[in-house]
Amino acid sequence: MPTVAGRKLVIAISSRALFDLGDSHSVYEESGLESYSCYQIDHENDILKPGDAFFVVQKLLRLNTLLAGESRVEVILLSRNSADTGLRVFNSIEHYGLDISRAAFCGGESPYRYVTAFGCHLFLSTDADDVRNALEHGIAAATLMASSAHSEHGDQLRFAFDGDAVLFSDEAERIYKQEGLEAFTEKEKERAKQPLMGGPFKEFLSALQGLQKEFGAEQMPIRTALVTARSAPAHERVIRTLRAWDIRIDESLFLGGLDKGEFLKAYGADVFFDDQKTHCESAKGHVATGHVPHGVANEVEALHKP
Numbered sequence: 001m002p003t004v005a006g007r008k009l010v011i012a013i014s015s016r017a018l019f020d021l022g023d024s025h026s027v028y029e030e031s032g033l034e035s036y037s038c039y040q041i042d043h044e045n046d047i048l049k050p051g052d053a054f055f056v057v058q059k060l061l062r063l064n065t066l067l068a069g070e071s072r073v074e075v076i077l078l079s080r081n082s083a084d085t086g087l088r089v090f091n092s093i094e095h096y097g098l099d100i101s102r103a104a105f106c107g108g109e110s111p112y113r114y115v116t117a118f119g120c121h122l123f124l125s126t127d128a129d130d131v132r133n134a135l136e137h138g139i140a141a142a143t144l145m146a147s148s149a150h151s152e153h154g155d156q157l158r159f160a161f162d163g164d165a166v167l168f169s170d171e172a173e174r175i176y177k178q179e180g181l182e183a184f185t186e187k188e189k190e191r192a193k194q195p196l197m198g199g200p201f202k203e204f205l206s207a208l209q210g211l212q213k214e215f216g217a218e219q220m221p222i223r224t225a226l227v228t229a230r231s232a233p234a235h236e237r238v239i240r241t242l243r244a245w246d247i248r249i250d251e252s253l254f255l256g257g258l259d260k261g262e263f264l265k266a267y268g269a270d271v272f273f274d275d276q277k278t279h280c281e282s283a284k285g286h287v288a289t290g291h292v293p294h295g296v297a298n299e300v301e302a303l304h305k306p
Contacts, residue, residue, distance in 0.1 A: 008074050009207050011060060012115050014125040015079040015089045017144050018057060019048035033108060040085040048092040052144045052288050053124050056270050059157040059221075061099050066221055067214060076118050077103035078111035078125075115139050121204045124290060132293050140204040142273050142290025145280055156221055158270050159208065160287070161201055163228035163238055165275035165295030169197035172237075174296045188234040195244040196237060200294050201273060202245070209247055223250045225267050229279075231256030261286045 015021060024043070028036035063073045075098070079086055083105040093100050104114045112133040115123045123134040123141040134141035164173040176184035205224065212222050226249050230238060235254045242249060253263055260279055264272050265286035272283050275292045283289045 007210075008072055008119075009060075009211050010074045010076065010118060010120045010122075011057070012076045012078050012118060012120040012123040013053055013057060014111070014127065014130070015077060015081060015086065016126045017051055017053040017124045018077065019051045019054065019089060019092055021048065021051070037082070037085045040081070040088050044088040044091060046088070047095045048088065050096075052126075052147055053271075054096075056124075056157070056288065057098065057100075058096075059155060059270065062155060063157070063211065063221060064099065066219075072211060072214065074102070075100050076120065078114060078123070079103065079105050080108055080111060080127075081105050082107045112137070112141075115141075121207045128291075128293060131291075135200055135292070135294050138200075140201045140292075142292050145284045145289045145291060147284040147288045156223060158223045158225070158268050160225045160227050160264055160267060160269040160272040161205065162272075162274040162276070162279065162292075163226055163230060164199070165297065166199050166201050166273050166292050167205060167226065168199045168202075168238070168241060170199070170275075170295030170297075171197060172234075177296050185234055188230075188237050192233075192236040193240060194237070195241040198245070200292060202247075205249070206245070206247055225249065225251040225253065225269065227253045227260055227263060227267070227272065228255065229257050229260075230254050 016025065024036060024039050027039045057075050060073050061075060064071055077089065077100055079089065081089065086105045102118070104111050110130050110133065112123065112130040115134050116137055116139065120139055123131065123139055124144055125131050126144055128143045131141040131143045161167050164170055172184060172188060175187055208222060208224060212220065215221060228238065231254045251267065255263060259282050261282040264283050269287040271288045271290060273290045273292050274280050274283065275295050276297045277291055280289045280291045
């Protein structure tokens with residue numbers, strides 16, 4: 001649980017999630033680190049285009065302005081670049097007026113180890129290994145998938161979350177995977193009044209709610225939604241779990257296995273988090289999407305890798 005930043009909501013983001021580094025990354029893959037470094041230095045005054053998380057970061061930082069400049073949200077840059085090659089990234093941050101001042105440039109090594117030290121609630125990256133390592137250290141994390149979709153809800157920031165293995169533990173999903181839908185439904189009915197254990201995004205959602213309380217209901221700049229494949233009667237345990245946690249969520253969609261993409265588009269999510277890649281593939285055509293490589297679904301996938 002983050003402690004360093006106190007009351008702040010702290011988000012860590014990789015440079016490739018914040019900006020479109022596709023061209024320079026191609027140089028790295030084709031010609032190696034030295035050529036990549038030279039390319040970045042040669043282009044350090046060329047402003048980078050926004051990446052998949054750029055507009056989410058922009059909206060997050062805007063919250064400080066709405067709170068009369070009180071710094072309640074901080075975004076920290078974590079990068080595999082060296083500080084020298086990272087100058088282009090900071091030049092782009094300055095160009096777009098993003099209030100980002102803290103960073104870790106790791107010279108080719110994974111930056112995930114600094115997520116806990118900075119007291120982060122969430123880590124967004126395009127590197128799946130870094131994300132898995134952050135999750136293993138108890139930090140909410142997601143691998144951002146390429147998407148051209150953006151929210152149509154202006155400056156309001158809208159988060160959407162899957163339930164099992166994201167907000168909640170994967171205890172119920174394990175039963176579904178191992179014993180089937182009928183066993184899952186029966187056990188969820190039996191345990192309806194028994195709260196689920198927390199998943200990797202519980203603390204992030206709790207921190208978001210703390211931030212929501214800083215605003216009046218009429219001017220609320222943050223909105224949250226649960227978008228789950230569950231349906232009645234398995235909905236009751238979810239509702240009672242959130243009530244037991246004293247966490248309010250603005251919208252709850254129990255889709256009973258329907259495709260999530262169109263519902264996420266209708267909700268207008270800025271970003272959606274799900275543990276299952278099939279759901280992420282469906283969602284990314286409509287909204288920015290983060291894959292959470294956690295829980296039984298990802299263990300099964302890992303077993304089937306060649």
